[in-house]
Amino acid sequence: MRKNKYLYVALALVIFLPSFLSYPGVAKTEKIESKVTSKDEVVYATLNASGELNHIYVVNTLEVARAGEILDYGEYSSVKNLTDLTKLVHEEQKVIMEAPEGKFYYQGNMKVDNELPWNIKVSYLLDGQKVKPSELAGKTGHVEINIELAQNQNGNSVFYDNYLLQVSLILPNTYQNIETSGGMIANAGKNKQITFTVMPGQEESLTVQAEVEDFEFQGIEIAAVPSSLPIDTSEMENMTEDMSALSDAIGELNKGVADLKNGVTQLNNGTASLRDGSGEFKGGISSINRSSPEIVKASSSIREALETIYQSLSNESADMDLTSLKELPAGLIQVANGLTETANGLSAMQKNYSSAYAALDGAIKEIPADQLSEEEIAGLYQSGASTEVLDKLVASYSASQKVRRTYDHVKEGFAAVKTSLTQASESIRLMSGQLTSIATNLSGSIEETDGSGLSELQKGLAALSANYRDFHSGLVGYTEGIHQVSASYDQLHSGILKLTGGTSELEDGANQLQSGTEELYEETKDLPNQMQEEINQMIKEYDKSDFEPVSFVSSENEKISSVQFVIKTESIQKEEPVTKKTEPEKEKGFWELLMELFKG
Structure with a gap:
């Protein structure tokens, strides 16, 4: 039995000895x-x-x-x-x-x-x-x-x-x-x-x-x-190009708003001139309207005097006393002088009216005729400018265009007033000259006549009285027209005053808008470079390819x-419920059996 134990030990040494002899030592690993x-x-x-x-x-x-x-x-x-x-x-x-x-x-x-x-x-x-x-x-x-x-x-x-x-x-x-x-x-x-x-x-x-x-x-x-996120920079180049296009568009917008501001400034200057000219015209037309009753009254007196003279001459006998008639030339001269003053007044009024009308016409012509489309107005609202300022701009723009359209419709009526004043002044001057001529001739005739020339005088006065009745009727119609123009123009002038106030606010708004777009352009003109820097920073932060x-x-x-x-x-x-299990006895392996040999 003892021999068998030694035999097993020898066998184990034979199995393990080669592995012990070939095991790498620590000293050997130092030069690995x-x-x-x-x-x-x-x-x-x-x-x-x-x-x-x-x-x-x-x-x-x-x-x-x-x-x-x-x-x-x-x-x-x-x-x-x-x-x-x-x-x-x-x-x-x-x-x-x-x-x-x-x-x-x-x-x-x-x-x-x-x-x-x-x-x-x-x-x-x-x-x-x-x-x-x-x-x-x-x-x-x-x-x-x-x-x-x-x-x-x-x-x-x-x-x-x-x-x-x-x-x-x-x-x-x-x-x-x-x-x-x-x-x-x-x-x-x-x-x-x-x-x-x-x-x-x-x-x-x-x-x-x-x-x-x-x-x-x-x-x-x-x-x-x-x-290892893939970052494709080719698309980013397109993005920076788009940003360049956006920056350029903002630059163009800024130029357009600058032009708008200049146009609004001109519009405001024009409406100021329009206001001044309208004020002068309103004053002139009001003055004419106020003097119209006196002109009509004076003309009625002349008409009645001529008719009275004519009736007086017609009722007198051939051997009438011409002493009273000698006073008629002086009366006619006085009437002629009154007509001359009226004609001078109409000429002065026509001159003032022409000046006011020229100012009015020039101011309204300075209102830009170009119409803003709905797309252009919508583009302004999308530009980032103040909505309140843009509302004022659009309201003033609409008002100015309305005034221009209204003026285009009534322009012929304003132009006709100038012609009517000129014609009325010339007609009154002609009548004044005729009365002066009649008075002069009548004065000479009265001195020379013994009554035989009275018939001719009667005929001349009859024609003069008839013609003056027609002139007086025209003068009454003219003054009624002046009254209507004066009443209507009060409303137009009030509108022009509101327009002037609106364009003043419009100019302030345009200045603010231009300042805003100028600031926007300054902030965005370097946008492509800023975006490229951000892209480079992002790539640096997330691109870990290196x-x-x-x-x-x-x-x-x-x-x-x-x-x-x-x-x-x-x-x-x-937690699962624990269940006890009976494990079968584990069979001994080779190594366990080998170790039992050494235990004796």
Whole structure:
């Protein structure tokens, strides 16, 4: 029996001795030359349901160009070969392994004091009240899950500044009214998947809420990878071109508004002249209207005097006393002088009227005849200018156009007044001359006549009296027309005064509008360059194409190809009832049997 024990011990030594003889010593690894062409790291982290870190381990993938002994670094508490059964040597931060050609995998469990680059906090509310995750399982009501992501000042900032986070969680379709702010909800079989994207270097607060029944939760998964958002700058060039076109359009708008302001200034000056000219015309026409009763009264006196003289001569006998008749030439001269004064008054009035009418006509002609289209007016309202100012501009513009159209309709009547005044003055002067001539001839005839020339005198006075009756009727009609013009013009003049006040406000508004568009143009003329600077800043902030990966586990590792993070929180599940099971006795293996040999 003792011989058999020795035989087994010898057999065990034969099995293990070759592996002891071939085991790589530490002294031999000091001159190791790396045969690794690249290295990938996938960092797995588990968190509790509130986001507190439980454990971190890293799966390392080494691309080995030539089989042999290689060296890697990492602050691990323990390591595990995931490729074959070869044991790894772990000394402080060094990991030594005998690796075949190709991909070699091993796992390193991080020390408890290692930290992630992000602080992750998860909180839960049930019907508006904060609850612990352990108290939420199986509950029914309105659940809100809040996820806070921020930089961990104790972590490596390289990953926080350059890595994009994709946060996802799954809720059953049985949950109702699932809502989120900034997240994307998609169907995933019998579940709803909610996904958030957090840009590099950004702190975010994410929220998901739903009406739940018998609540359970699979947890939150966070994937962190280097940001590789494709930024196509070709479209941005079109955008800056569009901004250039917009800036140019604003410049043209500013020029147009400047022209508008100049036009409005001219309009305001024109309406001021119109107001002054209208005032003079109103004064002249009112003066004529006031003097019309006196003119009519004087003309009636002349008409009655002529008729009286004619009747007197007709009723007298051939041997009548001509002493009284000798006073007639002096009376006719006096009437002729009165007519001359009337004609002079009409001439002065015609001159004043012509001056006022010329001012009125010139002022109204200065009102721009060009019509603004509805599209142009709408464009002004869309330019960003003050709506109140634009309302004044449009109202004054409409009023000025109304005055111009009204004037075009009554212009012929105004022009006819000038002609009528001229004709009336000339007619009265002609009549005055005729009366003077009659008086002169009558005076000579009376001195020479003995009564035989009385018949001729009667005929002349009869013709003069008849013609004067026609003149008097025309004069009465003319004064009635002057009265109507004077009454109507009062209303027109009031409108012109309102127009002048409106165009004054219009000029102020146009000045404000031009100041606004000038400021807008100054602010936007460099818009393309400003936009390009913003685009460059955005590209600089989010384009991480020049990012060089670094190792998460040790700064001594080189040839890092990629580093990724997979982070998951614990699930929230209802406790299952525990059932006891009787396990069958485990059969002893080869090694257990071998160890029993040494126990004797």
